[in-house]
Structures are given as C-alpha cells and as structure tokens.
Amino acid sequence: MDNTFPARRGVVLILSSPSGAGKTTLTRMMLQDRDLDLTLSISVTTRARRSSEVDGIHYRFIGEKQFIAARDAGELLEWAEVHGNYYGTPRAPVEAILAQGRDCLFDIDYQGTRQVREKLSADTVSVFILPPSMKELRARLERRAEDSRDVIEKRLENARREIARWKEYDYVIVNDDLQRSFDDLIAILRAERQRRPRREDGMEAFVEKLLSE
Amino acid sequence: MDNTFPARRGVVLILSSPSGAGKTTLTRMMLQDRDLDLTLSISVTTRARRSSEVDGIHYRFIGEKQFIAARDAGELLEWAEVHGNYYGTPRAPVEAILAQGRDCLFDIDYQGTRQVREKLSADTVSVFILPPSMKELRARLERRAEDSRDVIEKRLENARREIARWKEYDYVIVNDDLQRSFDDLIAILRAERQRRPRREDGMEAFVEKLLSE
Numbered sequence: 001m002d003n004t005f006p007a008r009r010g011v012v013l014i015l016s017s018p019s020g021a022g023k024t025t026l027t028r029m030m031l032q033d034r035d036l037d038l039t040l041s042i043s044v045t046t047r048a049r050r051s052s053e054v055d056g057i058h059y060r061f062i063g064e065k066q067f068i069a070a071r072d073a074g075e076l077l078e079w080a081e082v083h084g085n086y087y088g089t090p091r092a093p094v095e096a097i098l099a100q101g102r103d104c105l106f107d108i109d110y111q112g113t114r115q116v117r118e119k120l121s122a123d124t125v126s127v128f129i130l131p132p133s134m135k136e137l138r139a140r141l142e143r144r145a146e147d148s149r150d151v152i153e154k155r156l157e158n159a160r161r162e163i164a165r166w167k168e169y170d171y172v173i174v175n176d177d178l179q180r181s182f183d184d185l186i187a188i189l190r191a192e193r194q195r196r197p198r199r200e201d202g203m204e205a206f207v208e209k210l211l212s213e
Numbered sequence: 214m215d216n217t218f219p220a221r222r223g224v225v226l227i228l229s230s231p232s233g234a235g236k237t238t239l240t241r242m243m244l245q246d247r248d249l250d251l252t253l254s255i256s257v258t259t260r261a262r263r264s265s266e267v268d269g270i271h272y273r274f275i276g277e278k279q280f281i282a283a284r285d286a287g288e289l290l291e292w293a294e295v296h297g298n299y300y301g302t303p304r305a306p307v308e309a310i311l312a313q314g315r316d317c318l319f320d321i322d323y324q325g326t327r328q329v330r331e332k333l334s335a336d337t338v339s340v341f342i343l344p345p346s347m348k349e350l351r352a353r354l355e356r357r358a359e360d361s362r363d364v365i366e367k368r369l370e371n372a373r374r375e376i377a378r379w380k381e382y383d384y385v386i387v388n389d390d391l392q393r394s395f396d397d398l399i400a401i402l403r404a405e406r407q408r409r410p411r412r413e414d415g416m417e418a419f420v421e422k423l424l425s426e
Contacts, residue, residue: 005387005389006387128409130419130420130423131423133423133426134423134424134426135426160424163420163423163424164420164424166409166416166420167409167413169409170408170409171404171407171408171409172407172409172412172416173407174218174219174419176218183403184403184404184407186400187399187400187401187403187404187407188400188403188404188407190396190397190400190401190404191384191397191400191401191403191404191405192404194384194385194386194397194400194401195383195384196341196379196380196382196383196384196385199385200380203379203385206343206387207343207376207377207379210343210344210346210347210376211347211373211376211377213346213347213348
C-alpha cells in the first residue's frame with residue numbers, strides 16, 4: 001500500500017479513546033494488517049510485570065532510577081505517573097522508525113498525545129475514537145465481564161472526561177461499525193503519507209531531477 | 214463510502230497538474246465512481262462554444278457583460294483571462310453543495326487554486342499530480358497525437374512552470390501507476406471527510422448529546 005515515492009518521513013499515528021470505544025480492537029487490526037507496516041510503540045514502566053505480560057511486548061519493565069534518569073535526560077516523548085508507577089515512551093526507537101520512512105502507532109490518552117505533539121508536531125497524526133452512544137459504551141464494558149459494577153461506573157466517569165477532549169485531535173471517528181472505522185483509519189494513514197510537508201525533502205530532490213531532465 | 218456521521222461540511226477537492234500528468238483521467242475516474250458522490254464544478258466562460266461542447270456540461274457559456282457583472286459582484290470563486298476570453302467559477306452552486314455536506318471536485322491550475330483557497334480556505338483540499346518523469350510526460354503528450362510538435366514543446370514548457378508550484382499544495386502524488394494514484398485520491402477524500410475541523414458543528418452537537426445521556 002505504501003507507494004510514497006520519493007522517500008518521506010514516517011507518521012506518528014496516535015489513537016485515543018475512552019475504554020470500550022474500540023481502540024484496542026482497532027489497534028490490533030491495524031497491527032495485524034502486515035501491508036500497513038505499522039510498528040507499535042512499546043512503553044516503559046516501573047510497575048511490576050504481571051504473570052500475563054511479556055517484557056518487551058506489553059511493556060519494557062525497568063527500574064525507577066533508570067526511568068527517572070531517562071526522563072530527566074529528555075529521552076521520553078511522554079510520561080505519566082499513575083498510582084505511584086511511572087509509564088513512558090522512549091524517543092530513540094520512534095525516531096529510528098520515522099527516519100526510515102516507516103510509521104509508528106501510539107495507543108495513548110489525551111495527556112500523552114499533548115506531550116508527543118509538543119515534541120514531534122510535524123510527524124503527529126491524532127485520531128479520537130468515539131462510541132456511538134454512552135449506552136453502547138456501557139454495554140461493551142459490561143459484555144467484557146471483566147470488571148465489577150463499581151469499576152464500570154468508574155470507567156464511564158473517566159470516559160466522559162476523555163470524550164470532552166475530542167477537539168484536541170486531528171480526526172474524529174464515531175465507531176458505530178468496526179469495519180468502517182478500520183477502513184477510515186487506513187484511509188487516514190494512506191492520505192497522511194501523501195501530505196506534502198511530510199514529503200518535502202524527498203520531493204524537493206525528485207522535482208529538481210525532474211526539471212533538470 | 215461516506216460514513217461521516219454526524220453531519221459535516223463538504224470538501225472542495227482541487228486537482229491540479231501539468232497537462233499530460235493524468236489529471237483529466239483521474240477526474241473522470243473520480244466522477245464515474247458514484248459512491249464518491251462528487252460534483253464537478255462547472256466553469257463559466259465568455260469564449261465561443263465549440264461544436265464538440267455542450268452548454269452546462271463542459272462550460273456554461275455566458276456573455277462578457279454578464280461575466281464582468283458576476284465577477285465585480287464577488288460571485289466568482291476564481292477567474293482568469295486567457296487569450297482575451299474570461300473563465301471563472303461561480304460561487305453559489307459550490308456553496309450549496311458544501312452546505313449539504315457533499316463534496317465538489319475542481320480541475321484548475323495553481324492560480325485558480327490560490328484564489329479558491331483565499332475564499333474557502335477551511336473547505337479546500339488541494340492535490341498536485343506529478344508525472345514520474347519529463348520523458349514520460351512527453352511520451353503521453355505525443356501518444357495523444359492531437360497536438361503538433363510546436364504545441365507539445367509549448368505544453369512541456371508550461372508543464373515545467375506548473376511543476377515548480379508543487380509546494381503550494383496540501384498533497385502531492387507522483388502518478389506512476391494510475392490505479393494507485395486513484396486509490397490515493399480516494400483515501401485523501403475519505404480521510405479529509407473525517408477531519409475534526411470540518412466536523413466541528415455536527416460533532417459538537419453529537420458529543421453534547423452523548424454526554425447528556
């Protein structure tokens with residue numbers, strides 16, 4: 001699918017949504033489509049690994065000293081402290097992928113999005129996924145059946161706060177049909193790859209050669 | 214294809230390219246794809262109708278007095294004088310289509326693009342189509358076999374001047390494969406329909422309703 005000749009800089013594709021709106025499923029679909037050649041950005045965290053998690057797949061698990069040193073050295077694109085644990089995104093692997101003209105997928109919230117946009121504004125494309133209704137969001141959270149009534153209420157409360165942030169995003173998708181939302185995401189990625197500012201360097205060289213023919 | 218719920222404002226999709234780069238073919242493909250629901254903007258002109266042309270399809274043919282009155286009343290989105298004839302795009306039909314949340318296709322050059330962008334900046338999406346090489350551009354012009362050697366040289370001269378304007382566009386496509394370029398255009402249209410600023414009004418109402426549930 002990637003016909004972006006001449007060379008271009010990669011896209012940082014950020015997906016955000018309240019939990020239950022479909023972000024996790026859409027992220028998995030995007031990653032499983034090998035033609036898209038998307039690399040998921042893996043966060044580092046100081047929290048203990050759960051038995052269901054694999055180091056380097058779900059997170060890279062690091063010590064607090066190491067985390068704080070990386071953060072203070074400006075090596076993180078974004079970071080947050082949640083319940084006494086640190087979470088963050090190392091900058092170097094993302095930069096390496098972008099420089100190859102390949103694209104990175106980020107699954108982060110609006111606070112992370114803000115930080116990444118500050119550091120990589122020209123590369124960032126942010127998409128917010130909305131549920132079709134709060135009723136449907138509640139139904140999806142209940143269907144998962146992994147959370148207690150209290151936790152679901154808490155998640156819905158958080159969802160409302162996050163939904164209110166939709167204006168901070170470049171694109172907004174109302175996820176009332178998973179296949180259609182997936183096709184929208186693919187179109188957004190394909191279009192953004194063709195954006196002129198992203199292709200300035202390669203295109204400059206290409207046009208110069210063209211006009212010297 | 215258009216799943217942009219809630220309602221949005223339409224897109225003014227501008228295609229520009231030097232002659233021979235594939236713009237006319239791509240325009241026809243876009244219009245023939247009924248699912249895209251694109252309306253081609255029809256220009257008005259003061260030049261005489263050719264026998265191969267139909268009024269209201271190729272152009273709307275109007276008198277010079279009528280043209281100048283429309284222009285001076287600010288009723289044209291863009292206009293130009295070429296070899297003593299006037300050409301222009303009336304604003305009202307375009308506005309009517311955009312207000313319905315439907316999209317308009319413009320087949321104009323960089324000078325027209327500038328004028329339209331000045332008047333409809335938030336609605337405009339501009340795409341520049343480049344040939345893969347000048348050799349290929351010349352071959353395409355020669356294959357048409359409709360122009361004399363002199364005219365072809367003149368067209369190539371103009372092409373160079375137009376190509377130098379690629380930086381004024383939102384997207385740039387190197388048309389080395391027609392199907393791929395067509396798919397890129399469809400992706401650009403689909404993505405732009407989802408852009409948050411274009412959906413601000415409808416989305417505002419939708420989110421308000423969502424949060425009041």
